[in-house]
Amino acid sequence: MSLDLISANHAAATAAVLAGRANRSARGFGSGAYPITPQTECIELLCKQPIEKGHIVRVESEHSAMAACMGFSLAGARSFTASSSNGLAYMAENVFAAAFYRLPIVMMAVNRTLGPPWNIWVDHGDTLMLRDAGWLQLYCEDNQEVLDAILLAYRIAEDRRVLLPILVCQDAFVLSHTMMRTEVPEQALVDAFLPPLDLPHRLTDRPRTVGGLDFPHETEVHRRQMCAAMDAVPTVHREAQEAFAAVFGRRPADRVVPYRIDDAEVVLVSMGTTASTVRRAVDEARDRGVKAGGLRVHMFRPFPEDLLRVHLAGRRRVAVLDRNVCPGLGGILWAELRGCVGGDTLVQDYLIGLGGGDIRPEHLRSVLDDVQGRSRAGAPVHWEVES
Amino acid sequence: MKEPILGGIAQTTLDRSEPLLRPGNTNCGGCGMSIALQMLSRAAGPTPLQLVIPACCAIVTAGPYPYSAYGAPTVSSTFASAAAMASGLAHAARLNGEPTRVVCWAGDGGTYDIGMATVSAAAERNEDILFVCYDNEVYGNTGGQRSSATPYGAVTTTTPLGKDVPKKDIVGILAAHRIPYVATLSLAHLQDVQRKFLHALPLRGFRFLHLLSPCPTCWKSEPAEGIELVRLAVRCGLYPVQEIFDGRRVRINVEPDFDAGALARYFEGQGRFRKGVDLEHVRREIERNWEELRAAAGRQED
Numbered sequence A: 001m002s003l004d005l006i007s008a009n010h011a012a013a014t015a016a017v018l019a020g021r022a023n024r025s026a027r028g029f030g031s032g033a034y035p036i037t038p039q040t041e042c043i044e045l046l047c048k049q050p051i052e053k054g055h056i057v058r059v060e061s062e063h064s065a066m067a068a069c070m071g072f073s074l075a076g077a078r079s080f081t082a083s084s085s086n087g088l089a090y091m092a093e094n095v096f097a098a099a100f101y102r103l104p105i106v107m108m109a110v111n112r113t114l115g116p117p118w119n120i121w122v123d124h125g126d127t128l129m130l131r132d133a134g135w136l137q138l139y140c141e142d143n144q145e146v147l148d149a150i151l152l153a154y155r156i157a158e159d160r161r162v163l164l165p166i167l168v169c170q171d172a173f174v175l176s177h178t179m180m181r182t183e184v185p186e187q188a189l190v191d192a193f194l195p196p197l198d199l200p201h202r203l204t205d206r207p208r209t210v211g212g213l214d215f216p217h218e219t220e221v222h223r224r225q226m227c228a229a230m231d232a233v234p235t236v237h238r239e240a241q242e243a244f245a246a247v248f249g250r251r252p253a254d255r256v257v258p259y260r261i262d263d264a265e266v267v268l269v270s271m272g273t274t275a276s277t278v279r280r281a282v283d284e285a286r287d288r289g290v291k292a293g294g295l296r297v298h299m300f301r302p303f304p305e306d307l308l309r310v311h312l313a314g315r316r317r318v319a320v321l322d323r324n325v326c327p328g329l330g331g332i333l334w335a336e337l338r339g340c341v342g343g344d345t346l347v348q349d350y351l352i353g354l355g356g357g358d359i360r361p362e363h364l365r366s367v368l369d370d371v372q373g374r375s376r377a378g379a380p381v382h383w384e385v386e387s
Numbered sequence B: 001m002k003e004p005i006l007g008g009i010a011q012t013t014l015d016r017s018e019p020l021l022r023p024g025n026t027n028c029g030g031c032g033m034s035i036a037l038q039m040l041s042r043a044a045g046p047t048p049l050q051l052v053i054p055a056c057c058a059i060v061t062a063g064p065y066p067y068s069a070y071g072a073p074t075v076s077s078t079f080a081s082a083a084a085m086a087s088g089l090a091h092a093a094r095l096n097g098e099p100t101r102v103v104c105w106a107g108d109g110g111t112y113d114i115g116m117a118t119v120s121a122a123a124e125r126n127e128d129i130l131f132v133c134y135d136n137e138v139y140g141n142t143g144g145q146r147s148s149a150t151p152y153g154a155v156t157t158t159t160p161l162g163k164d165v166p167k168k169d170i171v172g173i174l175a176a177h178r179i180p181y182v183a184t185l186s187l188a189h190l191q192d193v194q195r196k197f198l199h200a201l202p203l204r205g206f207r208f209l210h211l212l213s214p215c216p217t218c219w220k221s222e223p224a225e226g227i228e229l230v231r232l233a234v235r236c237g238l239y240p241v242q243e244i245f246d247g248r249r250v251r252i253n254v255e256p257d258f259d260a261g262a263l264a265r266y267f268e269g270q271g272r273f274r275k276g277v278d279l280e281h282v283r284r285e286i287e288r289n290w291e292e293l294r295a296a297a298g299r300q301e302d
Helices: A008-021 A040-048 A062-074 A085-100 A143-157 A187-193 A216-248 A274-287 A305-312 A332-340 A361-372 B032-044 B082-095 B109-113 B116-124 B170-175 B190-200 B223-235 B260-268 B279-298
Strands: A002-007 A029-033 A054-058 A078-084 A106-111 A136-139 A166-171 A179-184 A256-259 A266-270 A292-297 A299-301 A317-322 A346-352 A381-383 B050-053 B074-076 B102-107 B130-135 B181-185 B207-212 B242-245 B249-252
Touching (some): A008 A078, A008 A143, A008 A179, A029 A040, A029 A062, A054 B082, A062 B116, A143 A179, A143 A216, A216 A299, A256 A274, A256 A305, A274 A292, A292 A305, B032 B102, B032 B130, B032 B190, B032 B207, B032 B223, B082 B102, B082 B130, B102 B109, B170 B242, B190 B207, B260 B279
Parallel strands (some): A266 A292, A266 A317, B050 B074, B050 B102
Antiparallel strands (some): A002 A179, A256 A292, B242 B249
8 A cells, every 4th residue: 555646537537457457367458548628537537547357448439439448348347437528428429339239338427527618627417417318427525535436336337136337526627737645556455355357258269249229018128227227336335445444444425425414404415525615604503503414425326315304304404516407406415315305305506516616615604594594495596706 | 152242253172161141140231241242252262261350341341249240250440440459360360370360341431531540550571461451442331431441522411512522542552551451442344353352362461352333322323233333343443453462563453445435324323423623623633643553553563
């Protein structure tokens, strides 16, 4: 175990290489790699690493990056790629296909604003666009969590009860280009944590067609099986957390992460790095006598409805901080979360930090003031911040 | 299992125990791709293959899940992705010390159009893939729309007056990537097809085979006349039967007689040219193509 000062991009590549090497006794590791700001540093590091029994294919597009990953995965190799923003939009067709083929691919996504007009800063709209793709989604808060989540993701994705791909998301620049002290595990520990991949439906010499045609009933069954796999995730995730803690000596984040929530009357809900600002805003509010708490959604897919119901039960007010917008609906986290609270709870949506606008403690103080002053919830509010 | 259409070549013990394209497939009668699959089947013999097939008739013909009309492990890629997905499979095979065996089997849409960037990139990387384009010169699976492989003059549902520009020179494009092997396949010259499959299969690197694939449904032609139509296309010079080694050495495999009657009968035999084609214009184009082809073929000694 070494303590390195690395960016989250490098943390992701480091984790992918460790996971890739861990499959050297089985069918190896492969990646289709393509650059896009702010993810590029990740695939650059990936391409520089010697990986025993591993190949990186330098493809011509994100669409082909995911297709190459599917080829590797169908051949039984462990597979990884990384992308962001418009790259994910271009890749989308194959993102869905990877889930339909039940391939345990892990992808790191740096959350970046979709364009044009071009904006390279953080916004969660790119990966939330893929919320229906059949992938698990994890949103990270710091570099250590990015590294840990990628290792954890392989353990969950390759579990036979799941066999679904996983997106590990991190905020553009706030994490991707920020160096933090990160514990990098020894290869032997990763080998102990990640058993060799044995994909039950890998392509062998047996004649059969992966893909082909589905009639309605076959599709009904395939979709039901995907939903059942998602239903198994909370259990598999908990087991993976325990195994991770046993091997590495630290416990990865729960699906939702509460902060000073026990007696909270008003709760700020967020994803990604906003949660650290939420903690400070909660502390300051508590100093002012406001019973505030924070809740971070770490795993967005499968949606942690069970935990949200527990944590939000009986709260008077919930302010959802959506760093994304679905025009014609509002914030996506708010839209999904508002069904998880009782009728007596006021749930207000704040579209904040869109396009990478810097969310500061004073912005969250004003959000708290706003939600405290409401007698009923209104339409989603565009809470614009100066950057 | 008897393979009925092998141009008179007898079934031998060298053939696969079961053909690549099995009974129960949904291809139309007279489909050129069906014949070519049986030729590949014969050439491959017992060699294990993996087929990567993008969205096209060739994946529909596999039939509904969980059935498969293919006698080899087959994976369907998204429309543009055959060569990229095959790259992953080929790399994984090499990592695991397995033989060259990945075959992309794609239509003209998945090669000339939506698949172009992917095919070009895989060729540039010289991936260990045999890429076969069965070119019926139209989006047949969707009911007959023009592609960039549709020839000048052909009526499709999206070119109701006939296409006003010629087809893309895919052989020239692939040869420009300087890949180890590019060849065209004529279903009227099955020994030549067999020889080319046998040459291409064990080669390393990106190999591209182009098949003029009769499509009675979209060509509005008689199913039984497909092979004869290809023979006419070869005779009149419209479809040069050639191979190109390393993108440079060009070899002409069948010498046309440039028969004017053959040219006329090729167009008359297909309802898709019913709006009329300026045969003199086509003849001049053929002449120009062959001047270039002969210059290229004459530049080196075999």
